[in-house]
Amino acid sequence: MKRFMILVFLIIPLSLVGCRNVVTYGDNKQLFKADIPTVEKLTSVKFNKETTNLIQDFSFNSASLLLKEENEMYSPISLFMALSMLSEGASKETKAELLNALKFDDLETLRIVNKTMFNNLFLNKEKSKLLLANSFWLNKNKLDTYNNDTLTILKDYYKASSFAVDFPSEDTSRMVSDWVSENTNGLLGGNPEAFKFSKETMLVLINALYFYDTWSTQFDSKNNYLDGFNSETMTTYMKQTLSKRSVLINKDYTSTFINFTNGSKMHFILPNESKTISDVKNTQTLKEVVNYESTTKYKVDIRLPKFEFNSKFDLEELARNLGINKAFEDNAEFDKFTSIDILVSKIIQESAIKVDEKGVEAAAYTSIEAGITSVEPEVQTLTFKLNRPFMFIITSSDNIPLFVGSVNSLS
Incomplete structure (x- = not known):
């Protein structure tokens, strides 16, 4: 037939x-x-x-x-x-x-x-x-x-x-x-x-x-600088300081997020030095990143490469x-x-x-907070530099994953 x-x-x-x-x-x-x-x-x-x-x-x-x-x-x-x-x-x-x-x-x-x-x-x-x-x-x-x-x-x-x-x-x-x-x-x-x-x-x-x-607080191009990505290619980095930001830190990766104008967030997952994207792209880790809640806050100096x-x-x-x-x-x-x-x-x-200084050509929203504590902590400063292969997740206001991606190399 x-x-x-x-x-x-x-x-x-x-x-x-x-x-x-x-x-x-x-x-x-x-x-x-x-x-x-x-x-x-x-x-x-x-x-x-x-x-x-x-x-x-x-x-x-x-x-x-x-x-x-x-x-x-x-x-x-x-x-x-x-x-x-x-x-x-x-x-x-x-x-x-x-x-x-x-x-x-x-x-x-x-x-x-x-x-x-x-x-x-x-x-x-x-x-x-x-x-x-x-x-x-x-x-x-x-x-x-x-x-x-x-x-x-x-x-x-x-x-x-x-x-x-x-x-x-x-x-x-x-x-x-x-x-x-x-x-x-x-x-x-x-x-x-x-x-x-x-x-x-x-x-x-x-x-x-x-x-x-668009980012809720846009990056200032005057603060851009050139640096290596994955110890190789020179690329343009954007930087800004995020106050009272939740960060999830464990033995495999560090994760934080940036807010968009409408309340959405873009999450970044940076594998630790001894780990790779393959070590963190499992269902358990990705769900942990978008669902984890904590009261621990950091001042985050984020260094994000421009990419497309x-x-x-x-x-x-x-x-x-x-x-x-x-x-x-x-x-x-x-x-x-x-x-x-x-x-x-x-x-x-x-x-x-x-991804550039103005924002991301995508829209999503979720609430991700990292770390566990029962008392108000002293705000610590953490540098979050995405200078080696990393993953990102964009979620909607009701925590629906819209996009999951990885950046392995930049030119």
């Missing part, structure tokens, strides 16, 4: 957001248009600890499996949302594997979690942005085979727009490329050759997150390591999407990050 394919693209630029217009070409057309918020912030409902813990487990388990000792950044929450949408079209063993990987027992609960998370994460202020977008691209020659109930669920719970296109055509490559470019302010997309599809493509899912946030890089992952191996196998096989069960037999052929994630 001939199989059709699903391709899943997770486009994750960390950038200022442009417009969200969709231009159609040729005979392609839009079926469902998602209701994109126009307010600065949506009404949110705080997750309970159990839900937050489940999402953190998925996020940090997948990050620990994926990240190597390189310059790279991964968005676990983008993969979480994309796999959640994929679950809506699955049944039987395929659905069970997806739900198990996502750490949830039933699709109805997962659906509500995704809708709540969209509302909680959404932020569209002048100096702080966290915008999300989802889209489904369908084979226009097979429209009578799709399940409209599933498409409606995707629109209502995931704010996913749907398009009917002729996949092999240049018009479709151009339309998808333009959609990505328009939704990333030109940071990604803009190259139709990168979005070529075959006549056997049945569905393309695109999940996108867009972020921009792009990442691109083929996530099939990660998905299989998470226990998702049936979705890639000939007997995959996606009958909730379409009456035609289909399987996942590719999962790709792209991202980009830039």
Whole structure:
């Protein structure tokens, strides 16, 4: 029996957001248009600890499996949302594997979690942005085979727009490329050759997150200086003093954070001299960093290198390591999407990050405090210099991990 394919693209630029217009070409057309918020912030409902813990487990388990000792950044929450949408079209063993990987027992609960998370994460202020977008691209020659109930669920719970296109055509490559470019302010997309599809493509899912946030206290470029990174490359460091800052110190690493304008934080994990990123990128450590609470405070002289890089992952191996196998096989069960037999052929994630004096092209918030004490301590001064390979985590206001990355070398 001939199989059709699903391709899943997770486009994750960390950038200022442009417009969200969709231009159609040729005979392609839009079926469902998602209701994109126009307010600065949506009404949110705080997750309970159990839900937050489940999402953190998925996020940090997948990050620990994926990240190597390189310059790279991964968005676990983008993969979480994309796999959640994929679950809506699955049944039987395929659905069970997806739900198990996502750490949830039933699709109805997962659906509500995704809708709540969209509302909680959404932020569209002048100096702080966290915008999300989802889209489904369908084979226009097979429209009578799709399940409209599933498409409606995707629109209502995931704010996913749907398009009917002729996949092999240049018009479709151009339309998808333009959609990505328009939704990333030109940071990604803009190259139709990168979005070529075959006549056997049945569905393309695109999940996108867009972020921009500024430091609550910006670095002064006058204080920048040159120094070595990892005892080799000379790079530009920014520095400032953070007062009454929580620092987590143990035998493997030291961790602290910097605040963003909207109350978010970016956490930095610096392995100790005898340790490497591989020693600290485990689920236990990453959860400890984002959940640890203490009253111990330090005055921190932080020295942060300026850096920027792009990442691109083929996530099939990660998905299989998470226990998702049936979705890639000939007997995959996606009958909730379409009456035609289909399987996942590719999962790709792209991202980009830039850190400078003004801030980070990302937005998140969490409260991390380090050290344990029962009395008010004398404030000590600690120099936190990120001059060798380190990790970073960006989390949302309800402690949802948005990005996990590592910096191994600088040029």
